[in-house]
Amino acid sequence: MNKTTIPYKIYLDEQEMPKQWYNVRADMKKKPAPLLNPATLQPMTVEDLEAVFCTELAKQELDDTTAYFDIPEEIRNFYKMYRPSPLVRAYCLEEKLGTPAHIYYKFEGNNTSGSHKLNSAIAQAYYAKKQGLKGVTTETGAGQWGTALSMACSYFDLDCQVYMVKCSYEQKPFRREVMRTYGATVTPSPSMTTEIGRKINAEFPGTTGSLGCAISEAVEAETKQEGYRYVLGSVLAQVLLHQSVIGLETKTALDKYGVKADVIIGCAGGGSNLGGLISPFVGEMLRGENDYQIIAVEPASCPSLTRGKYAYDFCDTGKVTPLAKMYTLGSEFIPSANHAGGLRYHGMSSIVSELYDQGLLEARSVEQTEVFKAAEQFARVEGILPAPESSHAIKVAIDEALRCKETGEEKNIVFGLTGTGYFDMVAYQKYNDGEMGDYIPTDEELAKSLADLPQT
Amino acid sequence: MNKTTIPYKIYLDEQEMPKQWYNVRADMKKKPAPLLNPATLQPMTVEDLEAVFCTELAKQELDDTTAYFDIPEEIRNFYKMYRPSPLVRAYCLEEKLGTPAHIYYKFEGNNTSGSHKLNSAIAQAYYAKKQGLKGVTTETGAGQWGTALSMACSYFDLDCQVYMVKCSYEQKPFRREVMRTYGATVTPSPSMTTEIGRKINAEFPGTTGSLGCAISEAVEAETKQEGYRYVLGSVLAQVLLHQSVIGLETKTALDKYGVKADVIIGCAGGGSNLGGLISPFVGEMLRGENDYQIIAVEPASCPSLTRGKYAYDFCDTGKVTPLAKMYTLGSEFIPSANHAGGLRYHGMSSIVSELYDQGLLEARSVEQTEVFKAAEQFARVEGILPAPESSHAIKVAIDEALRCKETGEEKNIVFGLTGTGYFDMVAYQKYNDGEMGDYIPTDEELAKSLADLPQT
Incomplete structure (x- = not known):
């Protein structure tokens, strides 16, 4: 497809919006490990969960075989107020970088909550x-x-x-x-x-x-x-199910213009955005239909995938929740006060963790001053002032685009721009004033927070 | 056209975006009065203006006969990063109000600057x-x-x-x-x-x-x-010219779905948004092709159209600028500290002033607690947290929709939602805490600030 036929922003029509969420677990041969009751160490049941969660959500949480869930009409109508979100071709960023790569980002910040949440x-x-x-x-x-x-x-x-x-x-x-x-x-x-x-x-x-x-x-x-x-906004399987709307729209928009993604990049805290963005693409990989390079980006100050342990752990610091098998830094891990943005969760979605363990995605950690540098560069050429979290993905997208500049590859790079930074100006001010620092936990610190994992 | 065929958000394709700005002065038989040099009281020339403004902008400022100006390609490319802005059908607000009216708003807040500016x-x-x-x-x-x-x-x-x-x-x-x-x-x-x-x-x-x-x-x-x-962001004719992109997109989007606007509403401070939104519609009125009810909404605390005088005045408090003929409260007028949002300019665009004087638009003033009440109602049903300025238009749009509920009229109401209120939360907090008040200047106060108008 000719480059010039791709608009700056690809909007789907309302009738092209997803009518079902996609549950990537259905296509996984090896499923994510079940949530365990911390008292009995037995898998949680719907009955266990519905004391805390709505019954329908408890069912979604435990269902790892149904591939598609209908999105109720009331939710689809609400989605229409701020969705479809645009898939943006970053022409200006490409030009600034002088890269032959084509960069696309799925922008989830065009709503008052400011993010995909x-x-x-x-x-x-x-x-x-x-x-x-x-x-x-x-x-x-x-x-x-x-x-x-x-x-x-x-x-x-x-x-x-x-x-x-x-x-x-x-x-x-x-x-x-x-x-x-x-x-x-x-x-x-x-x-x-x-x-x-x-x-x-x-x-x-x-x-x-x-x-x-x-x-x-x-x-x-x-x-x-x-x-x-x-209710909880990340980590859970039900949340990744709902967030699959991001990936489904992205895929429909790319397909509409005959673009095949080569690299897909998302920031990862609890995994809600990353999991939602990559689900339909990973589904294709799991079904042997297609191949993608998928990169999860996390802060060097909270490196659950790159430096954590794949083990059962509590989802909260207070140790009252079920146990989840996930890449974790230990439920007592708290990132340095120096760390400005979100992405500060000690663990990671069990689905993302299992996909990572199966080698379907890679993970990179980046330091925050580099992240804010990328954020500033992006804001100045693409207009949008990004959230610090989203800027982790921007940083690696820029790295990949510059790599393409070296190799001359015309890769299609797609990343998730999860939100805007309008309520994060304290962090931007620190960066503008040159007062932002980096912090990488030492091996000793991580060993300490990992020492106390529950026995299963 | 069937109601159900109109999407929640009407996005134009990039090729449908305006390639020219529209200069409403060209269709005005009685032109806005010229800017005057305060020393000589003679009309300003391009030579006078280009000491302060860019030459091309000085020319645009003084040109009241050219109807269309090509939008340079570089500007159109930048526009593509955040435009076309959506024309939103406020289905949820309509339902909440129980009105037979159809409400549309042109949303200019989807960019990091947060407004149409x-x-x-x-x-x-x-x-x-x-x-x-x-x-x-x-x-x-x-x-x-x-x-x-x-x-x-x-x-x-x-x-x-x-x-x-x-x-x-x-x-x-x-x-x-x-x-x-x-x-x-x-x-x-x-x-x-x-x-x-x-x-x-x-x-x-x-x-x-x-x-x-x-x-x-x-x-x-x-x-x-x-x-x-x-450079200046409102009031000037050049600014209204650029802002005509709002009205041109709005009209194209309405035409695409066969919708004829009945009422068009915009907030008015210096007039940049209102003038831009209404220009193509007023053009049709001036050429006798169509008729619309156009409403300018201003704060009761800064009521230049509804209580000001149509006279030559300085554009600034320091009295260093040219004189403009406009509805003014006097260049020394400063709205009460109690007034939270923008729309605090003492005067009004000469174009908007002249159109108002010719009876092509009406003006209403509203008090700020009512405005924030409308803002909150809108935010809760339409999702977007509006800027205080934009909420003046929301207030009157709701009033008009409720009037339709009484009369049973299925009017098409279109208003300009100029921006988001993400940086206005101090004012929202005041409203949430019940600490927001109203202030209407007394006749004596206005007489005082109007006493010192320059003699021309």
Whole structure:
């Protein structure tokens, strides 16, 4: 296909939007290991999970054989408000780099939550509403997930209770106000509204909180209220299922213009964006229909795939959740305070972990000053100010494009631009002021956080 | 045309994007009054203007007979990075309101500058580059224009010097950091870098600045540096010309689906968005081809159209600019500190003013608590968190839709959603906390600020 026939932005028509989510587990011969009940070490059942999750979501979580799930019409209608998201041909970046490669990015930031998180938030809110629930509880760190969920709950008139890590609550007041504008209750965590919160506040006076503590509070709040369930924005198989809409749209858009992706790149924290983006492509690989080079990019300061251990571990720091087999740095691992963006989860989606273990994707870690340098370069030529998380993928996309410049290869490079950085200007300011540093955990630190993995 | 065939979002193809801007003055029998040299009271010439503005822009400013100007290819390529902007059918808002009206909005916020300002910023930067200039100077209040200009200058590798009103510089550090990320120099105004700045700092120690002062500093900085020109983001005829891309796209999108707009609504501060949105529609009215109800919406706290005087006045508070005939509250008018958003200009585009004077559009003023109420309602059902400025148009669009509910009329209501409110969360917080108030200037206050209009 002639280069000039590809527009700057490829938008699908509404009728071309996916009507089903794709469950990559169905095409995996060796499935991801099951979630285990930490008390019995037996695989979790729907009955176990539905005390915490909506029943339909619990079913999705455990179903590793159904390849396609219909997307309910109500969710498809909500998707139409901000989807299809554009697949952008980065002509200006290509020109700036002087690369023969063709660079495409799937931009998920064109909605008020500012990221792809809304794709799963609306699904989880829908099933909660359908089940007749009053509301949901969740935690949020940087605030993207909490924002997405508050938008989704507002749409379905559900109560939304967000436990926001205290330091974020104080340092990112604007994220908090967006959530409040959508009617959510936002509580700084640790709070005095839960037992675990009061306990932590008593033990560590003045603590600014952690994601692990916020999860514990959100789960406790769920169990203490009739008609509530707990929801989570990444890591889970159900979330990757919903996020497959990213990859499905990307593939349809590429197919429409006869473009075959060679390299597919995504940032990886809990794996929700990466897993969603790559699912349909990996499905083709698993079915022996096609081949792709897939690269997961993670921060050098939180290197679960590149330096973690593939083992069963708790999903949270408080050790109250089921055990998941995943690449993990240990549930007590907390990235250096120096680390600015998200992608700070100690583990990784079991699906992404298993695909990585099977050699279907490679992983790279990058340092944050390099990431912000790539972010700035991208912003200046492509216009969009990217989220720090997304910029991990930008960094490696640029690396790959420059490699093509050396070799002369006209590769098609596709990466996921998960969101915008409009609420991350404190980090950009640090970078602009030359005050951003890097931190790579030592082998000793990792050995320490990995020493305490649960026995299975 | 069947309602169900209209998608949630109408995107034009790239080849349907406008290749020319439309100059509504060409179709006006009675032209807007010319800019006057304040010293001689004679109409400004290109020679007068090109000391301050790029020559090509000075020509555009004074040309009231050429109907169409080709959009240079470089600008069209930049437009392709964030345009065409979607024309959205507000199905969810319609349903929420229970109105038979069909509501459409042209959404200009899908770019990092967060508003329509980029449409003119890139044009002005292009002509500066083409003229071989080193850079441009400008002022910014809330920061939307400064952000847009810094993005445009970065793209063309031009130096960008922004004088940012000191209180905004301090209260909106994130806007400032976006500009810095795009390589702009941002100076809090009044500064010690200009004569006028030093003078004002000496006279009013501790002052937090004003737009008028920042304009004066930016103009002085331009005159003191070889190879620089001053640029402005609203009010001017050249800006409305560039912003006609909004209206042209809107009209093409409506025509594509056989929809005839009945009511067209835009917020009005200096008039750049409103003028751009309505130009092609007003052109049809002027040529007797069609009829529309056009509504300009302004804040009750800064009511230039609804309570101002149609007279020659200075464009800035410092009284260094040419005189423009416009609806004005007097160049010394400053809206109450209570007023949260933009739309705080004392005057109004001469084109919009003349169209209003000829009865081609009507004007309404609205109070800000009502505006934020409409903003919240819109955000919750349509997903997008709107800028306070844009929300003035939302408020009146909702009013009109509810009027249709009473009368049963299936009107097509089109409004301009100029931008997002992601950098306006301080104002949203005030609203969320119930601390937002209203302020309407008294007749005495307006009489005072209007007492000192220049004699022409």
